[in-house]
Amino acid sequence: MKSITIKAIITSAILLFSSLSYAQDSAWPRSFTNADGSVTVIEHAPKRIISTSVSLTGTLLAMDTPLVGSAGAVKGEYFSQWDEVAKERGLTNLWPAGSVDLESAYAVEPDLIIVSLTGADSALEQVEEFRQIAPTVILDYSVQSWQDLAKQIGELTGQEQQVAEKLAEYERYVAQTKQTLVIPEGKANIISYHGAGMLNAIGRPQGAHAMLLSSLGFDIEAPNDAWQSSNARHRDFIRVHYENLSLLKGETTFLIEADEKKANEFMSNEVFINMPSVKNQQVFGLGLTSFRIDPYSARNIINNIAQQFAKNAE
Structure with a gap:
C-alpha cells in the first residue's frame, strides 16, 4: 500500500509538472x-x-x-x-x-x-x-x-502574475503610508526648478509626480496652460518662464530633484516671496532621485513624504 501511494504521488507530480510546462510553452x-x-x-x-x-x-x-x-x-x-x-x-x-x-x-x-x-x-x-x-x-x-x-x-x-503581485504590494505600501500622514490644507503644486534665465516646469495633475502625490492625499494645483513658453507639449508638465512660477496659488510646493537645501533657497528668493507656499514655509524637496518616476524613485519619494508629513512630527 505504501509503495502504491508513493508511486501515485510521483505520478501526480510528473503530470502536474508536465501540465505546467505545457501551459507555459503554450503561451x-x-x-x-x-x-x-x-x-x-x-x-x-x-x-x-x-x-x-x-x-x-x-x-x-x-x-x-x-x-x-x-x-x-x-x-x-x-x-x-x-x-x-x-x-x-x-x-x-x-x-x-x-x-x-x-x-x-x-x-x-x-x-x-x-x-x-x-x-x-x-x-x-x-x-x-x-x-x-x-x-x-x-x-x-x-x-x-x-x-x-x-x-x-x-x-x-x-x-x-509576478508583476501583478509586485504592483499590489506597492499599492499596499502607498495605502499604509497614507494612513501615517498629516496632509496640509489647500492645494499643492509641483515645480521642476532651474532658476532665472531658464525655462522651468510645473507639474500637471495627470503627470506621474502628481499622481503619486495624489495617491498620498495631496490635491494638486493645475497650472495655467497660457503660461506655456515652449512649443513642446508634455503630458506631465508645462514649461514656463521663471517669473510665472510666482503665479502659483497652492499652499504647498514640491520641488523635483531637490532636497531641503534647495527648498530653502527657493523660499529665500524675493521673486517668490508672495507665493502662499513660501509665506507658509511649506516648500519641500521631493528628493534628489525624483526626476524620473520608476519603482525605486517612487518609493524614495514616498519615504521622503512620510518623514516630512508624519503624524507624530506635529
Whole structure:
C-alpha cells in the first residue's frame, strides 16, 4: 500500500509538472504591438534582455526580469536610485545615451531588446539593426505610468502574475503610508526648478509626480496652460518662464530633484516671496532621485513624504 501511494504521488507530480510546462510553452510565441504600431513576435520567454533606454531600466529591474544589460544616461551613468541593484545583478553598462554600440549589444547575446519610442535615451533609429540581433520591442514611457509599463513588461516576459503581485504590494505600501500622514490644507503644486534665465516646469495633475502625490492625499494645483513658453507639449508638465512660477496659488510646493537645501533657497528668493507656499514655509524637496518616476524613485519619494508629513512630527 505504501509503495502504491508513493508511486501515485510521483505520478501526480510528473503530470502536474508536465501540465505546467505545457501551459507555459503554450503561451509562446506571442505577438506584441509596439508603441509605433508595428508588431514584434517573441518566440520564447526571454532569458537575456537588454534595455537601450535607461529610463525603462528601473522598472525592468524592479520587476525582476532577466535583464543582463542596459544603456546608461548621457554621461554613461545609471540612475542613482537603482545603481546598486544593477551592480548586484551584474548588469552590463552598454553605452551612454545617444551613442549606440551595436557590438556591445551583440556581445551580451540578448534574446529580447527593448527600445524607447521617445526621449534623449531613445535608440529608435537603430531598431532595424537591433532586430538583426534579437526580437526588438518599442515602449513609450512618456505617455504612461511606470505601473502601466510594468504590465507591458509582464506581457513581454510572461511574468504577468509576478508583476501583478509586485504592483499590489506597492499599492499596499502607498495605502499604509497614507494612513501615517498629516496632509496640509489647500492645494499643492509641483515645480521642476532651474532658476532665472531658464525655462522651468510645473507639474500637471495627470503627470506621474502628481499622481503619486495624489495617491498620498495631496490635491494638486493645475497650472495655467497660457503660461506655456515652449512649443513642446508634455503630458506631465508645462514649461514656463521663471517669473510665472510666482503665479502659483497652492499652499504647498514640491520641488523635483531637490532636497531641503534647495527648498530653502527657493523660499529665500524675493521673486517668490508672495507665493502662499513660501509665506507658509511649506516648500519641500521631493528628493534628489525624483526626476524620473520608476519603482525605486517612487518609493524614495514616498519615504521622503512620510518623514516630512508624519503624524507624530506635529
